[in-house]
Amino acid sequence: MRIDDLKFTKEHEWVSIDGDILTVGISDYAQKELGDVVYVELPPLGDTFAKGDTCSSIESVKAVSDIYTPVSGEIVDVNSNLEDNPELINQSPYEDGWVFKIKIEDEGELDDMMDADLYDEYLQGILEE
């Protein structure tokens, strides 16, 4: 997976689009900020969420952070490897550390996501704050 093919949200999630299925994880910046991940609460398979809902959480030694659903839809797959190996989020945020897959209901909801370059600019803005 090439990072250039991913899109990013302001909440530091990445998504990759394959037909009407969106794979979701957290960005490299997000995993570094969180520190060592010790537990991932996966969303329930088959549940539906509205865009912006909290659907799962990631616990690091520092804090517990929510993962927001980047689009509305049904959870069609979860990365159950994370249950025993939460460190995959730190080791491989863009590949083995993916969190869940969701079926897109409204493609329009993808419009306000950033590509890798824009996300980089967004991060620069945060760091300079």
Add this chain to the structure above:
Amino acid sequence: MKTLPELIFNLSKEGKVGYSYSAGEFSDDLIAIDSEKIREDTADFPQLSEVEIVRHFTNLSHLNHSVDSGFYPLGSCTMKYNPKINEKIAGFEEFSTHPYSPHHLVQGNLEIIETLEEWLIKLTGMAAFTLAPAAGAHGEFVGMQVIRKYLSSKGDHRKIVLIPDSAHGTNPASAHFAGYGIKEIPSNEEGIIDGGTLKEHLNEDVAALIMTNPNTLGIFEKNIGEIADLLHKNGSLLYMDGANMNAFLGIVKPGDLGVDVIHLNLHKTFSTPHGGGGPGAGPVGVSEPLKEFLPVPIVVKDGGQYKVRYFDEKGIGRVKNFYGNFLVLVRALVYLMALGKENVRKVAEDAVLNANYIRQGLRNDLDLPYQSKILHEVVFSDKNLNVKTLDIAKRLLDFGMHPFTVYFPLIVHGAMMIEPTETESKETLDAFIAVMKRILEEAAETPEVLENAPHYTPVSRLDEVFAARQLHVKWEKGGNN
């Protein structure tokens, strides 16, 4: 330097005893247990003499850090000194009554409950209190249930609770357990919620906003009056998390600010034991319209007699066995009565003064993410430092001080949340500031000293990641411990 004692199992020597029974004390005919249920081997307890056992546990107890042994500025926890008179009076045998005692035999106990309710009503400006909840988060849950019951009694079944991004983590958890969905609302650049932001999130599905005031940045939510108005016009309620009531005591009455429900933490503001020191209490106060939805039992004064009401048609029912943690209530009332109503205000004044003294003492050494004036606690960030907040916290242990709260609130990068409370003298605050300055010098010159800290504690830096991922807390004989 204190050392970690050997595990008691490893001190055991076959045949040592720390007790003696007189012959026949446990004769067979006294033991009315089925013979098949009596074990054949002896239990595998450690074998030591009495003095060895006493020393083992005494030495273990010396490893504790408590507010009786040193500075304890754990932000948002209000680790104030617990006056010993609280313990003395709570230990009176007159209070050791059976919870099923008939009311005419425990009039004094019931009077204590009613008197403490009256104190809390006066201090908060609320209409009524329940003292039953056993902790802060329990109080939140009870408060949310009261809101739910009140709204549904009017046929209103709202689904959402709004919570600021600086909130204690228990707020969304409690609202969720009470059946609500959560919407987070952002703080503005002053570190508080403003009416404009609230309006964007208000709709007919919003049951309540849970606001902590002063908030977890130690900042007064000055828009609370406007926020209460906006909520009420929308048919929503204002819940105030009273964890930081220490800043308001005797000065601000939340009831006057439009608060509908509040919980207090007796183990914070009212000096009852905290953390591992004993059970807590999280009384919930409500405004007049919500009064009849409070849980039972309710102590009522009827002429010269105290009675207890166990059933309320509209109320949410029972939330705790008997009367809550009664002896915690005794301690809180002793604290208030020993202070006297004319001195309660001084608690808040000194708590605010102490926090501002630390803010002023360290503001040139550490980044202050919010410039707003603060009340009872101050939050710095680890911005511009070449070590992390955790390293500074660990190094503080080497100086015999309990670290501040770390990495909370979540909206501050590398948060250091410091709450000295009114307990501490200027000398202690100066000592803390001096230690912090020294640690920050070390951070600049010899950061490795911090990265490997603590150095003078019974155990050095623990591998928290390994401990969290490979949880293993049970000793097993012959096992890999």
